[in-house]
Amino acid sequence: MDNFSEFKQKVKDANDIVSVVSKYVTLNKKGKTWWANCPFHYEKTPSFAVNEVEQFYHCFGCGVSGDIFAFVQHMEGCDFYDALKILCENSGIEMPDFSHDGKDAERKKEREQIYAVLRDAALYYCKNLNSPQQAKPALDYIAKRKLDTASVRAFGLGYSLGWNEVIDHLKSKGYSLDVMQKAGIIEKNQYGKFYDVFAKRLIFPIINSNDNVVGFSARVLEPTNHTKYRNTGETPVFQKNECVYGINLIKKLRRSEALNEIIIVEGQMDVISLFKAGVKNAVACLGTALTPNHAKQLKKYCNKVVVCFDGDGAGKKATLRSLDILVSAGLDVYVAAMPAGVDPDELVLQNGVEYYRALIADAKYWVEYLILEYSKNYNLKRAEERNLFVASALNVVKKLSSNTEQNVYLELIKNISNISVDVLRRDLENIDSLKVEETKQEKVEENAGVNKENAYVKAVKFVLAALLHKKDYAELNEEVKDNLLDNDVQKLYDYIYECKTTGKTPIVSHVFDMFNVESTPIINEIVSFDFNSIIDNKNYFDDCVKLLIKSGLEIKQRDLANKISLESDIDKRKEYSKQLSQIILKLTQLKKK
Numbered sequence: 271m272d273n274f275s276e277f278k279q280k281v282k283d284a285n286d287i288v289s290v291v292s293k294y295v296t297l298n299k300k301g302k303t304w305w306a307n308c309p310f311h312y313e314k315t316p317s318f319a320v321n322e323v324e325q326f327y328h329c330f331g332c333g334v335s336g337d338i339f340a341f342v343q344h345m346e347g348c349d350f351y352d353a354l355k356i357l358c359e360n361s362g363i364e365m366p367d368f369s370h371d372g373k374d375a376e377r378k379k380e381r382e383q384i385y386a387v388l389r390d391a392a393l394y395y396c397k398n399l400n401s402p403q404q405a406k407p408a409l410d411y412i413a414k415r416k417l418d419t420a421s422v423r424a425f426g427l428g429y430s431l432g433w434n435e436v437i438d439h440l441k442s443k444g445y446s447l448d449v450m451q452k453a454g455i456i457e458k459n460q461y462g463k464f465y466d467v468f469a470k471r472l473i474f475p476i477i478n479s480n481d482n483v484v485g486f487s488a489r490v491l492e493p494t495n496h497t498k499y500r501n502t503g504e505t506p507v508f509q510k511n512e513c514v515y516g517i518n519l520i521k522k523l524r525r526s527e528a529l530n531e532i533i534i535v536e537g538q539m540d541v542i543s544l545f546k547a548g549v550k551n552a553v554a555c556l557g558t559a560l561t562p563n564h565a566k567q568l569k570k571y572c573n574k575v576v577v578c579f580d581g582d583g584a585g586k587k588a589t590l591r592s593l594d595i596l597v598s599a600g601l602d603v604y605v606a607a608m609p610a611g612v613d614p615d616e617l618v619l620q621n622g623v624e625y626y627r628a629l630i631a632d633a634k635y636w637v638e639y640l641i642l643e644y645s646k647n648y649n650l651k652r653a654e655e656r657n658l659f660v661a662s663a664l665n666v667v668k669k670l671s672s673n674t675e676q677n678v679y680l681e682l683i684k685n686i687s688n689i690s691v692d693v694l695r696r697d698l699e700n701i702d703s704l705k706v707e708e709t710k711q712e713k714v715e716e717n718a719g720v721n722k723e724n725a726y727v728k729a730v731k732f733v734l735a736a737l738l739h740k741k742d743y744a745e746l747n748e749e750v751k752d753n754l755l756d757n758d759v760q761k762l763y764d765y766i767y768e769c770k771t772t773g774k775t776p777i778v779s780h781v782f783d784m785f786n787v788e789s790t791p792i793i794n795e796i797v798s799f800d801f802n803s804i805i806d807n808k809n810y811f812d813d814c815v816k817l818l819i820k821s822g823l824e825i826k827q828r829d830l831a832n833k834i835s836l837e838s839d840i841d842k843r844k845e846y847s848k849q850l851s852q853i854i855l856k857l858t859q860l861k862k863k
C-alpha cells in the first residue's frame with residue numbers, strides 16, 4: 271500500500287460509519303443493521319441500511335451504496351478530498367499535504383480555482399441586479415417575463431454591466447486572467463485584449479448537482495443578429511452534453527418531497543417560469559439535444575420523465591429524437607402534448623399553471639404518443655397508407671416485452687385503423703417470424719446465448735456475493751477464477767482470493783476503494799446482495815459454481831468459434847482452434863462428472 275492508501279485507511283478506521291451517518295440522519299438498530307429514512311430520496315418507511323460490521327451503507331429504495339467517504343461526499347456535495355478533510359477534522363487526524371502526489375492533485379487544484387472564479391463571477395453578476403439604473407435592460411426583461419424576486423434568486427440570475435467590469439472585479443479578488451479564461455468567462459479579441467464573453471447580457475448560472483457553478487448561459491438584451499443565447503464553451507468543469515439545467519434544485523427537492531416525475535423542457539426560461547408558478551420538477555438541456563449522459567443523470571433522481579417540448583415541428587423532432595435515448599436509459603417516458611408554437615413558459619403565462627399541470631397529468635406513454643403521431647402522417651382511408659401506418663405502429667409495439675402491454679396498444683391501433691386485434695396480433699408475430707426466416711439459425715443461437723448468459727451472470731453474482739460476505743459455505747475454486755469473463759468481477763475475485771489465501775478477511779468497505787461502485791452495476795449488486803431472496807445454502811452455492819463454470823466455458827466456446835470464422839490469418843486461426851479444443855475437452859469432462 272502507498273502512503274495515500276494507508277492514510278485513507280487510517281481515516282476510515284478512525285471514523286465509524288454509524289456515528290458519521292448519525293450526524294445527518296436518525297438511525298435505528300434492528301438486528302445487526304441500522305436503518306433510517308434515506309437522505310437521498312424521499313420516503314416514509316426506512317430503506318436506508320447501514321452495515322456497522324462491514325462499514326458501508328445501501329438504500330434498498332433508490333439503490334445508492336457507498337462507504338463513509340461516499341456518504342460525506344453526497345451529503346456535503348463535495349469531492350473526495352474535501353470529504354477526507356472533513357473526516358480528518360472529525361477524528362482529530364492531521365491531514366498531510368498530498369499536493370506533491372502528481373497530476374491528479376494539480377488537476378484538482380485547477381478545477382477548484384475554476385469553481386471559485388465561477389462562483390465569484392456569478393455572485394458579482396447577481397449583485398449587479400441591485401443597481402436599478404445600471405441593470406435597467408436586465409430588470410426590464412425580468413419584468414417583461416413576469417419573474418419574481420424569489421425565482422430570480424433561486425436561479426441566481428445576474429447581469430454583466432459591460433466588457434471589462436467582471437475582469438476588474440475578479441482581478442481585485444486575486445484571480446489571474448489565465449484562470450478566468452480557463453473558466454470560459456473571458457476571451458481575447460483580435461487585438462489581444464481580454465473581454466467579458468457575456469458582456470451586457472442577462473446571466474443564468476449553470477449549477478451542477480454538487481451546487482458548483484460550472485458555467486453560464488447568457489441572453490442578449492439588445493437587438494442583435496447573433497443567436498440570443500450564448501453558453502460557456504467546453505472547459506475542464508463544463509461539458510454541455512452532461513449539463514442538466516435545474517438539476518441542483520431537483521436534488522434538493524427530492525430530499526424534501528416525493529419526486530414522482532421530472533419534466534424535461536427546452537430552455538432555461540421554461541424551467542424558471544415553471545418554478546415561479548410552483549412546478550419545481552422541471553429541467554432543461556442547454557444548447558444541445560438530449561444525450562445519453564443527460565438521461566443517465568436524470569435516472570439517478572427519478573424513473574419517470576415527461577418530455578414537454580414546443581408543439582411545433584422542431585419541438586416534435588426533438589421529442590422523437592429524445593424518446594429513443596430516454597427509453598434506452600431505462601426510464602419510464604411520457605410525452606406531454608403542447609399546442610404548436612407555444613412553449614411552457616408562454617403557456618403558463620397565458621393559461622395559468624393549472625392548465626399546464628393538467629397537460630402534464632395527461633401526458634401519454636411514449637408508445638401511445640408514437641402511434642398517434644404516426645397516424646397523423648398517413649391518409650388512413652387509403653388501404654396502402656393504412657397498411658404502412660399499421661406496419662410502423664406494430665414496430666413500436668414490438669418493443670414492449672409483455673403481452674398484456676402489447677394488447678393495450680393493439681387495441682389502440684385497432685381503433686385507429688379498424689383492423690381487428692386478431693389480425694394485428696398475427697401481423698405482429700409475423701414481424702418477428704419474418705426476421706427469424708432471414709436469419710433463423712443465428713437468431714435461435716443468439717437467444718439461447720442470451721438466456722445462458724443471464725443464468726451465468728446470476729450465478730456469478732451469487733458466488734461472488736457469498737464469498738465477499740463471508741458465508742461459511744463459500745469456498746474458493748480455481749475453475750471459478752478462470753471463468754469470470756468480466757474484468758471488474760475478476761478484480762473483485764482477485765481481492766477476495768488474496769485476502770483468503772493470506773489469512774485476512776475480505777472487507778466490503780474496501781470494495782469502495784477499488785471501484786466506483788455506483789457506476790459499476792454488477793459490483794453494486796454483489797456488494798448489496800439480498801440473501802433473503804434466494805435459498806441461501808451450500809447446495810445452492812455448489813450448483814451456482816457448477817453453472818458458472820459450465821456456462822463460462824460455453825460462452826468462451828461460442829466466442830472462439832465466432833473468432834475462428836472471422837479470422838483470415840492462418841496462424842491465429844490455429845491458435846484459436848487449439849484453445850477451442852481445450853475448452854471442448856473441459857466441457858466433455860464436466861458432462862461426465
Ligand SMILES: [Zn+2]
Nearest residue numbers: 308311329332
Ligand atoms: Zn434512497
